[in-house]
Structures are given as C-alpha cells and as structure tokens.
Amino acid sequence: MFWVLAIFGVNAKMEPAEGSDKREERVALLVILLLASLSLSSLLLVFSYYCYLSNKVSKRFKAHKRVNYEDKECSSSANIQVTTDKGLQVFTYKQLHSATGGFGKSNVIGHGGFGLVYRGVLQDGRKVAVKLMDRAGRQGEEEFDVEVELLSRLSSPYLLALVGYCSEINHKILVYEFMANGGLQEHLYPISGAKIVLDVNSGIAQLEGSASPRVTDITTVKIHTRP
Numbered sequence: 603m604f605w606v607l608a609i610f611g612v613n614a615k616m617e618p619a620e621g622s623d624k625r626e627e628r629v630a631l632l633v634i635l636l637l638a639s640l641s642l643s644s645l646l647l648v649f650s651y652y653c654y655l656s657n658k659v660s661k662r663f664k665a666h667k668r669v670n671y672e673d674k675e676c677s678s679s680a681n682i683q684v685t686t687d688k689g690l691q692v693f694t695y696k697q698l699h700s701a702t703g704g705f706g707k708s709n710v711i712g713h714g715g716f717g718l719v720y721r722g723v724l725q726d727g728r729k730v731a732v733k734l735m736d737r738a739g740r741q742g743e744e745e746f747d748v749e750v751e752l753l754s755r756l757s758s759p760y761l762l763a764l765v766g767y768c769s770e771i772n773h774k775i776l777v778y779e780f781m782a783n784g785g786l787q788e789h790l791y792p793i794s795g796a797k798i799v800l801d802v803n804s805g806i807a808q809l810e811g812s813a814s815p816r817v818t819d820i821t822t823v824k825i826h827t828r829p
C-alpha cells in the first residue's frame with residue numbers, strides 16, 4: 603500500500619496546472635501496479651497451493667511406502683526360522699496357523715489336558731502335532747513353560763521330540779514331531795483294566811524295553827489305559 607499512498611501523496615502536491623495528462627499517467631501507473639500486485643498475489647497463491655499439494659502427496663507416498671515395507675517384513679517373517687539355544691524352533695502364531703490349515707476342525711487329531719491337538723505340516727514339509735493351549739491364566743502359562751523347559755532338556759529315542767513352540771501373548775502352542783500311529787494311549791489300549799502311572803524315570807526305563815511307543819507329554823507322565 604506504500605506505493606499507492608506515495609502516488610497519491612505526490613498527486614496531492616501537484617499543481618492543477620500540470621494538466622490532466624500527468625494525472626492520467628499516474629492513474630495508468632496505479633492500474634498497472636494494481637494488476638501487477640494482483641497477478642503476483644495469485645502467483646503466490648498458486649505456488650503455496652502447489653507446495654501444500656506436493657507436501658500432501660509426498661506424505662501419502664511415504665506412508666504407502668512404509669505400509670509396503672511393513673507388509674514385506676511381515677510376509678518374510680512368515681518364513682524366518684528362529685531357533686533357541688536348546689535347539690527348539692520358535693514359531694509365530696501365523697506360521698502355525700498356516701501349518702494347520704487355520705487350526706481347522708478337519709485337522710484335529712486329539713484332545714488332551716492342554717487343549718486340542720492338530721495335525722500340521724511345516725513349511726519344510728515336516729509333519730507335526732500342534733498342541734494349542736486352551737488354558738488361560740498364569741497356571742496355564744507356568745505349565746507351558748515347564749513343558750518347554752523339560753522337553754528341551756530331555757532327549758531319548760523313547761520321547762517324542764518337541765520341535766518347537768509359539769509363545770505369543772495370547773497364543774501358547776507346543777509343536778511335536780508327528781506320531782503316525784497316535785499317542786501312547788492308543789498303543790496301550792489293548793491292555794485291559796490297568797491304569798499305569800509312571801514318573802519320568804521309571805516311565806522311560808520301562809519304555810526302553812518296549813518297541814515303538816513314545817511318551818508325548820512329560821509334565822505329568824501319566825499313561826492311562828481305558829478300563
């Protein structure tokens with residue numbers, strides 16, 4: 603606005619005799635300056651809008667890139683194999699979900715004290731039995747930890763190997779090597795009447811004399827036969 607005042611200021615000091623030509627000149631100058639400032643402001647407006655848009659687009663692009671990256675990370679983590687110092691494989695829930703066909707009913711092979719047992723096939727083609735813990739709370743978690751700890755320490759040809767586990771906040775899962783002929787329970791079924799209770803040592807000692815059956819569960823090595 604300074605230049606407008608300046609023009610009018612100069613104009614006010616002018617003698618009327620200087621004629622209307624000069625006055626017209628100044629009006630024309632004023633109009634030109636007005637138009638110039640208008641176009642400058644519109645240019646500025648367009649430029650700031652352009653900056654705003656490009657900023658928005660680049661933010662969206664960055665967010666999109668991050669989502670893509672996270673997706674890739676997730677899908678690649680589905681193939682990652684983590685192994686503990688005890689040689690157990692640490693699975694994600696996602697990996698076991700896909701190994702058991704989404705824990706589908708058709709893959710249920712048994713139901714024990716721990717929960718449902720599913721047949722599964724790992725990515726490398728190994729057949730496994732997947733025990734999904736259905737006991738919530740601290741007690742269930744402690745049992746889970748004990749089972750993992752014990753089975754990772756014990757190794758015997760008569761013990762079914764614990765392949766690994768999944769220990770996510772809401773998912774406690776044990777993964778055993780698959781026993782094609784079912785559990786020990788099924789092997790002992792023909793023995794009538796008796797209810798055999800074995801502790802870890804005597805159980806393994808007794809089994810060493812027998813042929814193929816193996817203990818699947820070590821927390822309470824109980825072998826029951828049906829009455």
Ligand SMILES: Nc1ncnc2c1ncn2[C@@H]1O[C@H](COP(=O)(O)OP(=O)(O)OP(=O)(O)O)[C@@H](O)[C@H]1O
Nearest residue numbers: 712713714715716719731778779780781785818819
């Ligand atoms: N590794 C395995 N391979 C094949 N089938 C299995 C395997 N583990 C368990 N099963 C099947 O799942 C059933 C239940 O097994 P699980 O070990 O959970 O039961 P359990 O030992 O009777 O129960 P608990 O957990 O109370 O000791 C078994 O009877 C068996 O048919």
